[in-house]
Amino acid sequence: MELPSEFAIPTAPAGIGDSIFEETPLLDHVETAEFRRTLGMFATGVTVITTQAGEQIHGMTANAFMSVSLQPPLILISVDRRARMNALLREDTRYGVSVLEESQSGLSDRFAGREGEGPEAAFEIVNETPLVEGALAHLVARVVRSYWGGDHSLFLGRVEYARYGDGTPLLFHGGGYGRVAGSARVFSALPEELLKPILAAGVERQYEDGETIMRVGEPGDFMALVLQGTVRVERPGKIVRLTTGDVVGEIAVLDGGPRSADVIAEDAVHCLEVQRQQVLAALEADPRAATALIAVLAGRFRERD
Numbered sequence: 001m002e003l004p005s006e007f008a009i010p011t012a013p014a015g016i017g018d019s020i021f022e023e024t025p026l027l028d029h030v031e032t033a034e035f036r037r038t039l040g041m042f043a044t045g046v047t048v049i050t051t052q053a054g055e056q057i058h059g060m061t062a063n064a065f066m067s068v069s070l071q072p073p074l075i076l077i078s079v080d081r082r083a084r085m086n087a088l089l090r091e092d093t094r095y096g097v098s099v100l101e102e103s104q105s106g107l108s109d110r111f112a113g114r115e116g117e118g119p120e121a122a123f124e125i126v127n128e129t130p131l132v133e134g135a136l137a138h139l140v141a142r143v144v145r146s147y148w149g150g151d152h153s154l155f156l157g158r159v160e161y162a163r164y165g166d167g168t169p170l171l172f173h174g175g176g177y178g179r180v181a182g183s184a185r186v187f188s189a190l191p192e193e194l195l196k197p198i199l200a201a202g203v204e205r206q207y208e209d210g211e212t213i214m215r216v217g218e219p220g221d222f223m224a225l226v227l228q229g230t231v232r233v234e235r236p237g238k239i240v241r242l243t244t245g246d247v248v249g250e251i252a253v254l255d256g257g258p259r260s261a262d263v264i265a266e267d268a269v270h271c272l273e274v275q276r277q278q279v280l281a282a283l284e285a286d287p288r289a290a291t292a293l294i295a296v297l298a299g300r301f302r303e304r305d
Helices: 032-039 084-088 105-111 192-199 250-257 276-285 289-303
Strands: 046-055 056-064 063-068 075-079 094-099 123-125 127-131 138-149 151-166 171-173 174-179 204-209 210-215 224-233 238-243 262-275
Touching: 046 084, 046 105, 056 084, 056 105, 056 127, 075 084, 094 127, 094 289, 105 123, 127 138, 151 262, 171 238, 192 262, 192 276, 192 289, 204 224, 204 289, 210 224, 224 250, 224 276, 250 276, 262 276, 276 289
Parallel strands: none
Antiparallel strands: 046 056, 046 094, 063 075, 075 151, 094 138, 123 127, 138 151, 171 174, 204 262, 210 262, 224 238, 224 262
C-alpha cells in the first residue's frame, strides 16, 4: 500500500529494528513497575491475536490494540519482541483479532500462557487466518508496515474482514478483569421457573411519558419489570435505557435502598411492580431461588478477583 506523501518522512523509522531513540538515555526516575501500574489504570478490552504458520495456529492475549483509520481501514497491534508471535508476523502476512466476550476470561488466561488454565479454544478460518469462535468481534488484517517500539514491535494492518455480534466485552483494568456495569442483570438472569413465582405477586402499572418511576434516595420498596416501553435510568454522568424484559430497582429492593438512580418513563410505559416484602417472601419460600440469586450476584464480581 502506497503511503500518502505527507507521511514520507525521511527521518522516521522504516521498520522493525530501526530506531531514532537508540541514542536516547532511559529516564531512570521512571521505575518500570510504577510505569506498568500507571498504564494499567487505562481500562481496555481484551483481544486474542492469531496467525497461522503452516498447519500450526499461534495465538496470544493482547490489550494493546487500536483502530487507526477508517479509509483505508487500518488497525495496529503491539507485540512483545520476546513473544513467538513477533517472529511470525512480517509485512504481507495476515493476523486475526478476536475481541473477547465477558464470559471468555478463561480463553484470555490460556492465550496469556497460564498453563492449565482456561478452556480449549475452537477456531474458524477466514482468509487463511484463524479466529476464536464465540468472540464478540473479529477482524482479519494484512501487515502493511512494521515499526520499532522499544521492547515491542508495532504491526500496522489493513483490514480485509470485519464482523461483530451481540454481547458485552471482557474488560481489563489494574491487572484484573472487569465487566461493563450497565449490562449486569440480577433477577432477569434467573431461570424462568425461579423468576415466575417472584413476579406472580406483582401488580401492573402504567406510567406516562416523562413520569418518574423511581427517585434517587428513595427506599427500595419495590422493583419493576418493564412489560412494554422504555425507561431512562439516570445516574450522575451516565444515562442507560432499559426496555421490555428488563428489571429496574432490583439491587435496592434487596437491601432496602436508598436508590442510586432516577428512573423515568419514555413515552407510555407498562410495568409489573413487585413489593420488597413479596420479593423476600418468595426467596424465603424457595431456597433454590435464593441460591440462584446469590450465584448471579457472585458472577458479577467473580472476574474482578
